[in-house]
Amino acid sequence: ALALASAPATAQPTPTMTPDIATKFEWPTASYDYVKRVEMIPMRDGAKLYTVMIIPKGAKDAPILLTRTPYNAKRAAERSLSPHAAATGQMVDEPFLADGYIRVYQDVRGKYGSEGDYVLNRPIRGPLNDTAVDHVTDAYDTIDWLVKNLKESNGRVGITGSSYPGFTSAMALINPHPALKAAVPQSPMVDGWMGDDWFQNGAFRMINFDWFTSQMTEKGSGDDIPRQAFDDYDNFLRAGSAGDYAKAAGLDQIPAWRKISEHPTYDAWWQGQALDKILAKEPLKVPTLWVGALWDQEDIYGAIKAYQATEAKDANNDMNFLALGPWRHSGVNYEQRQLGPNLKLPGDTATEFRLMVMKPFLDQHLKTNGPKANIPPVFIFDSGRMGWDRLQKYPQTTELKPLYLNPGLGLSFDKAMAKGGPMFEEYVSDPAKPVPYVRRPVRWDDQDQWRFWLVSDQRHVDGRPDVLTFVTEPLKAPMKISGEPMVNLFASTSGTDSDWVVKLIDVYPDTVPSDPQMGGYQLGVAMEIFRGRYRESFEKPSPIPANKVQKYRFELPPTNHVFKPGHRIMVQVQSTWFPLYDRNPQTYVPNIFFAKPTDYRKATQRIYLTGETASSIELPVVPLQ
Ligand code: PG9
Numbered sequence: 198a199l200a201l202a203s204a205p206a207t208a209q210p211t212p213t214m215t216p217d218i219a220t221k222f223e224w225p226t227a228s229y230d231y232v233k234r235v236e237m238i239p240m241r242d243g244a245k246l247y248t249v250m251i252i253p254k255g256a257k258d259a260p261i262l263l264t265r266t267p268y269n270a271k272r273a274a275e276r277s278l279s280p281h282a283a284a285t286g287q288m289v290d291e292p293f294l295a296d297g298y299i300r301v302y303q304d305v306r307g308k309y310g311s312e313g314d315y316v317l318n319r320p321i322r323g324p325l326n327d328t329a330v331d332h333v334t335d336a337y338d339t340i341d342w343l344v345k346n347l348k349e350s351n352g353r354v355g356i357t358g359s360s361y362p363g364f365t366s367a368m369a370l371i372n373p374h375p376a377l378k379a380a381v382p383q384s385p386m387v388d389g390w391m392g393d394d395w396f397q398n399g400a401f402r403m404i405n406f407d408w409f410t411s412q413m414t415e416k417g418s419g420d421d422i423p424r425q426a427f428d429d430y431d432n433f434l435r436a437g438s439a440g441d442y443a444k445a446a447g448l449d450q451i452p453a454w455r456k457i458s459e460h461p462t463y464d465a466w467w468q469g470q471a472l473d474k475i476l477a478k479e480p481l482k483v484p485t486l487w488v489g490a491l492w493d494q495e496d497i498y499g500a501i502k503a504y505q506a507t508e509a510k511d512a513n514n515d516m517n518f519l520a521l522g523p524w525r526h527s528g529v530n531y532e533q534r535q536l537g538p539n540l541k542l543p544g545d546t547a548t549e550f551r552l553m554v555m556k557p558f559l560d561q562h563l564k565t566n567g568p569k570a571n572i573p574p575v576f577i578f579d580s581g582r583m584g585w586d587r588l589q590k591y592p593q594t595t596e597l598k599p600l601y602l603n604p605g606l607g608l609s610f611d612k613a614m615a616k617g618g619p620m621f622e623e624y625v626s627d628p629a630k631p632v633p634y635v636r637r638p639v640r641w642d643d644q645d646q647w648r649f650w651l652v653s654d655q656r657h658v659d660g661r662p663d664v665l666t667f668v669t670e671p672l673k674a675p676m677k678i679s680g681e682p683m684v685n686l687f688a689s690t691s692g693t694d695s696d697w698v699v700k701l702i703d704v705y706p707d708t709v710p711s712d713p714q715m716g717g718y719q720l721g722v723a724m725e726i727f728r729g730r731y732r733e734s735f736e737k738p739s740p741i742p743a744n745k746v747q748k749y750r751f752e753l754p755p756t757n758h759v760f761k762p763g764h765r766i767m768v769q770v771q772s773t774w775f776p777l778y779d780r781n782p783q784t785y786v787p788n789i790f791f792a793k794p795t796d797y798r799k800a801t802q803r804i805y806l807t808g809e810t811a812s813s814i815e816l817p818v819v820p821l822q
Pocket of ligand 1: 318359360361362364386394408495496
């Protein structure tokens, strides 16, 4: 006979009009394979920081992996509301939680559940921070609490996270707590003026404005800036200067924007916050694996520069490690099989990295008697060969070989001689019609457009009258570069200020039978902008003398790339990259944030190609392995 389910006997039936929202609700978690513990951890100044701990049930002698984030610790620790630990943390956490690690997420002070004041990129205590606390002390106090209060732990802590959490990971390395045994800062924000989120060589990354409102209009999540038009190219262009755009969007109410707009140059304020400079002072005390991405659209600078700054004092080459993967910003923590609609990778390179390098590295240092990891000092992807290289150092060479921009829009290792005076190519840069950085419409809320724009086909601007394109013949033999190429541009402008954008591009053969959509593809290998007013000093900008040849020397982002036979090498030069960067008015003004509409003027730009003023890109050419 069927047993009929019967309602549990209650003393009184629930009255119909009882409000139906539970007064208190808790998931029954008895069967879960982990415990989630939430604590407000006290810091030395009394502020308490919201901290979530995912503790596998039965954990003992367990390593701890910590992330300190401004992006909502509670949410980070609940990717899914699952009974399984491995599904509740982020994708990157799966193998750690499955292996018994304790995973900890904490809101930085002043954000989401944490008390205290939020200061964007809170500087270390000293001239820029007269409080008793910074991310150094907050990391220290947190680690101290964790090892004293988590009886399941083995007292060994690692710290990791990407971007802002990469920055807080790097901060923990300064006067580290003795229980901090390893760090994996991923795409850390290291120098916001030189090359991470806010500026690149002094050109302002205007596209970031939504970050101010989404992060700093509320303690929790704010919104993006409302848009007039569908295309952000129109929205930013109509606004005028970056300052005008910010004002119209109400950003003057946000202190972080006011501070940034008051510091347009690389002054003591920016220099005092540059983490690579701070980290360079002392040898690393904690084994550190710096992780960067070759196509990082937000923080392409931090990982490589922090690695280079700390490498000098790594006498035995056993504390400081570098990994550069074929990824977008923070892509290391997700799947990376393909970048954008076209560029295919040989598999899920990010998961492969996490399992082959990151996990063994942390296991070695965090597990009790952790097994030695088989990890080279530098693990870097070759973005032409499409495979990993294991290197002893990076860059592989400091000897650079100039590839010259030749008359007739050629590109070769031969310098052209001046015949009857220097030769040049010219274009007119018009701030009223700036070169778009992606094919329009430009949409900040199109996550894929933003995330993968660095690999987008540069044919979308090739042929524009304000973009010069120099190209080699198809290569007969492979050529490998491994290091940071150096731009050596000799240029004049008819204005008194100017931006220079230089892109090193791999042009695929006309036909790629195995992957037809890659036929003729123009893949950016390393691309950078330089604001001309800083050619002599980043601290003290100066007007450019009109129509006089000036030398602009600046580094491109890191490369590790084989240009294959049949491919061609291309260099594109232009003077706007919009609205990723604010427009240079091309007339010298004290602060470009507040340029007036009449300051924006067309300019004739000349790139010099011969003799003493032969422009080139100096390449770190290395033998093929
Ligand atoms: N790139 C972001 C950021 C870091 C630091 C400051 C501001 C923004 C991030 O992804 O966290």
